[in-house]
Amino acid sequence: MSSLLVFPGQGAQQPGMLRRLPQTPEVQACLQEAGEVLGQDVLTLDSAEALAATRAVQLCLLIAGVACVRSLLQAGATVNYVAGLSIGAYPAAVVAGALGFADALRLVSLRGELMQQAYPQGYGMTALIGLDLGAVEGLLAQVHSPRMPVYLANINADNQVVIAGSDAAMQAVAELARGSGVGVARRLAVSVPSHCPLLEQPAQTLAAAFAGVTLQVPRLGYLSGSRARPIRGVEPLRDDLAFNMCRVVDWRGTVQSAYERGVRLQIELPPGAVLTGLARRVFEQGSVIAFDGARLDTLQALLREEESRDR
Structure with missing residues (x-):
């Protein structure tokens, strides 16, 4: 049996979401690193006012996902697959070891700005x-x-x-x-029309920025939320991340693909539990649980239990 970490997309954001993260050394280090890369206090990004901007929303989702996974896996727990809905693909790629966190921060900052500038209202x-x-x-x-x-x-x-x-x-x-x-x-x-041809031009601009970023072959199974299948090569991954803003998301197919590959434990990273509810419709056996509201040691125990079954 296998385990899957899933990362939510835009719309899941909540005011105060970074301030409510677990007070672990891993979270604090992640917040500090993000602040240094972005040149700002990242805790200013999660106010209700700040979250009106696409850039702030996407950065908060990236930071929250990476920070919580670093806390989750610090005790030796392991995971087999990652998948992210839209912007969630970026923390998934970081956790898979395919994209550096600093590069992800810079790319997501640009991604949010491009999307917001393309369609500021209406x-x-x-x-x-x-x-x-x-x-x-x-x-x-x-x-x-x-x-x-x-x-x-x-x-x-x-x-x-x-x-x-x-x-x-x-x-x-x-x-x-x-x-x-x-x-x-x-x-x-x-506030933007994601996952449709309206964002083709911003995606092309982001792809040009991706050309200067070094990616690695994922160390974990990386499931594309657009293609609903694993991506293993560097160039297909680059394409998937740059253009997912203008491609239809097949989350139903992605979760089904994970289940068919033997995944029996899904953990949804903060914030919220929307993807947990969707997965319950697919998981006839196994467990789906959200990080929010669960004890960290309980989640780690579930991962270790799933790992032992996989041997």
Whole structure:
């Protein structure tokens, strides 16, 4: 049996999320390193006001994920796979040993700025719950136009899909979904239209920045949230990280792929437990648990237990 660490994407952020991290030496060292690389006190990034900016949100998610994993694994516990939803791919790559933390901080800072500058207002993402993928694609076809762009963005579960686009277009799709009698639409705390062609140009700019960054072959199994399969080579990983902002997320397929590869323990890194809820629909056997609200020694014991079964 195997274990998987998963890292949430934008929309999971919470005010005070960095201040609520465990007070371990590993967390403190991570916060200090991040501050030195970014040239600022990173604890200023997690206020409600600061989190209105995409850059702050993405940096907080990166820092929280890496800091908590360093605490989790410091006692000798090991993990087999990592996967991240959208920005969560960056802490996943750091934990896998493929991307240096300092490089990740600089790239994520740029990533957030590029995304925010491309669409400073009037765009975002909306979750549609209760409709299957085919039904959502039908609604998108009714609404999408050059003046009202809206696209499929995330496949989170059989009946949970996220769309991205202009406010007006998403509102039109939401009204059609509600009119179907089974759909629920919920606007997400994301101010940019991620995971669709609208972000192709910012992704190209980020890819140019990636060209000067040294990557390593992942030491752990790195599951792509876009491709729903492992990525082992350096150049495919570079492509995956640079362009995941404009590619559809197949999180349902990613979790299913992990389960089919023998994963029976999933731990979701902070903040929140959204990915834990989604995984329960896939994990017929095994355990899914969120770091938030769990004891650190309990999580370490679960990892050691899963490792012993894997031998």
